[in-house]
Amino acid sequence: MNYIAVDWGTAHFRALSVRDGKVAASVEDHCGVGRCERAALPAILRQQLQRLEHGWDPQLPVMLCGMVGSNIGIADAGYLALPLDFSELLTRGQALPGILSNPLTLRPGICDRRVNEICRGEEMQLAGGLTLSDAQVFAVVGNHSKWMRVDRPRQRVASLTTLMTGELYQLALNHSVVGKGLPPQTASPAAFLAGVEVAQDVYRGSTTLISELFRCRGRYVLGVLDPASASSWLSGLLMGHEVLSGHPQTESVCFSGSATLLPLYRQVCEALDLPCTTLEAESALLAGLNAVFAEQV
């Protein structure tokens, strides 16, 4: 399996040159589609692929996934609706002529019209997770964590739920009164676990997430929380809330995400006594891409 895959999100660009199913070269940049002129995207793609591999094989298939296929991307590739057969999850999407000499395709996102959910990019990690794990519930965690249930007997993606954990964390810390005037932050496992505990109070209904978000400030103003640990507490609260909202409890969840986030989600699950496994985003993505190209060679 030889191909080039481009994971092009709102904030970041990443291209992988894959040979025999392994990453032979990769480039990344901050030229996310949300940061560039739409009209400039084809030229940016050509430049970046030049950096990836000078004078590449013009036969190599190239696939674009992520927000580049949205209404702010190179073209809108739409969404495949749930429930979705695994075979459809593994599509390369629509051909995009006139941009490269190589055969270029643009992957659609997935959506669940029953609950107004959309997802674009993370479904590739799910595609990989399906080959690397036997879980039935996957959580691709990060800025917008995507929780997805699959139905193995029917070979379908059954449901999709987004929890804006990462983005809410950044908003609270960098744009709201909660993070205002805080000193430089240091990671505190104790504050993190204290946040997870408060998430349990929210889950039990004795308080609300929106109140506790504000009380993060109350905590350090009143001297209950070290101001340098506010971000750890906040991350415990939000990740705890996410896991308690999404985890089915009765079965294990396979988490996929960055090497920084996975240990934190593991800690949350341990603290809550909930079963989980983890997969690095990179491995899950590559396995997903390989599955797509194995399917369609």
Place this chain on the structure above:
Amino acid sequence: MNYIAVDWGTAHFRALSVRDGKVAASVEDHCGVGRCERAALPAILRQQLQRLEHGWDPQLPVMLCGMVGSNIGIADAGYLALPLDFSELLTRGQALPGILSNPLTLRPGICDRRVNEICRGEEMQLAGGLTLSDAQVFAVVGNHSKWMRVDRPRQRVASLTTLMTGELYQLALNHSVVGKGLPPQTASPAAFLAGVEVAQDVYRGSTTLISELFRCRGRYVLGVLDPASASSWLSGLLMGHEVLSGHPQTESVCFSGSATLLPLYRQVCEALDLPCTTLEAESALLAGLNAVFAEQV
């Protein structure tokens, strides 16, 4: 009752010159304490009061309330802890010599150490509400809505809960992917009520606020919601969530807030069939200030 009261928050400054319990003059400006150098605050105060009333009576008592009494203000006046006697709620706080020739005082905030809650400024509207309404639950709504229960027989403020409704609305709309790329917004009563309905689903536990916040985007991307109505939907969701979280259902709530917000909260309560009354923030504040100065002349 003749006095000058200054309501000095993070973003705004407002000074009222009150004669015989009525506003004789007022000035406002954007020089909130969060926007100014701490060291410059005394000089800003003198300038603004000069604008309010040229050559004012040097006997007039001047009281500062709001964030100006916090750790980012002119001095930290601390917090009075709940449960709090009404008489304490009506204190002018600590004397602040050396800044004006007039007798100047700085009001503390209020807090509830049992649940890590803090409030600075809004308690003046509560003080006024107590004289204008016989409610036992007050909601001073806005950026950080403050829900407070009072115990009339014991003449005490019993509890305090903050819901970051206004700030979360601004964050979602202006700083997150939810509001990204939206066209100019127009108020839509139907979208507002649709948001309130989803808040009920959250209240019943069939979905979470954090997922529905993201699904606002899903709704307009998938064509279920007019993109120009996203802000109305979002405000219905967040205000609905606030009211459902705070309203005791069995008794009426007295809302205090701006003339723009009150009709919206009234609509939420009507849609949810919950009893309420409303008080304009301006009237509530003035009644609160009058109560403070009546108490201490």
